[in-house]
Amino acid sequence: MPLLKTILLAIVLLALAVALAAQFGLLRGRMPNDLxxxxxxxxxxSTSPNSVSSQAGLYPDNPQRAYAQVAPFPAADGGPQTLERIRRIVESxxxxxxxxxxxxYLYVQFTTRWMxxxxxxxxxxxxxxxxxxxxxxxxxxxxDFGVNRERIEAIRARLTGG
Known part of the structure; x- marks a missing residue:
């Protein structure tokens, strides 16, 4: 029984430590300087399965090229106008x-609520x-468990009215 209590206490302390680290911004990572x-x-x-890109095909040596591939967004009303519509969508x-x-060009950071x-x-x-x-x-x-792809496809759906 004491071993079980020790293990449970260790799990609780680890969870608290991770939660505190998240709240202090220690899980934010660094902003890339090559965007x-x-x-x-x-x-x-990325070379690991945590990103999507409409230009993944331009990087044939990237091991995640197939995983990362998404379609570009249509710009039927022109680039600047479409980017303005995307900006309004993401702001919401x-x-x-x-x-x-x-x-x-539009650069947006998405931050998860808890972590x-x-x-x-x-x-x-x-x-x-x-x-x-x-x-x-x-x-x-x-x-990324598909989060980036889901977000991009949600933006696409709102942009195209789908």
Whole structure:
């Protein structure tokens, strides 16, 4: 019986330590310093299954290319107008913070309510392709359990009225 109590106490203390670490922002991770479009590309998807990218196909050596692939967003009314619509959509979503909003680029951080994990989400108007390229990635952790894909598809559904 004493061993069981010790194990239970250790579990409770560990849970409290993780909860406190989250509340103090220790699980936020660091903001990447290489976000944005460069040479017609957003940053590659992560090498672990915790990101999605409409440009994953541009990185054939990335082991998560197939997992990460999502379709770009249509920009039927033009890039800047579509990005403005996306900005309004994400501003209404829980945990969203618009960090940068330019006519051709939008950067949003999504923070989870309890654990304070942060995902970095970028939208870039690709004038050559006439679409909005997107990338969304978790800062920490090896898996995102589909959260980034679900979020992108929810934004897409609201954008296209689907």
């Amino acid at each position: 944005g479009a460069r040479d017609g590309r957003l940053k590659p998807p 979503m829980d945990g969203a913070k618009v960090v940068k909003s330019d006519p051709g 304070k994990f942060v995902d970095d989400c970028e939208f870039w108007f690709d004038p050559r392709a006439g679409v909005i390229q997107v990338r969304s990635a978790s800062r920490i952790g090896r898996k």
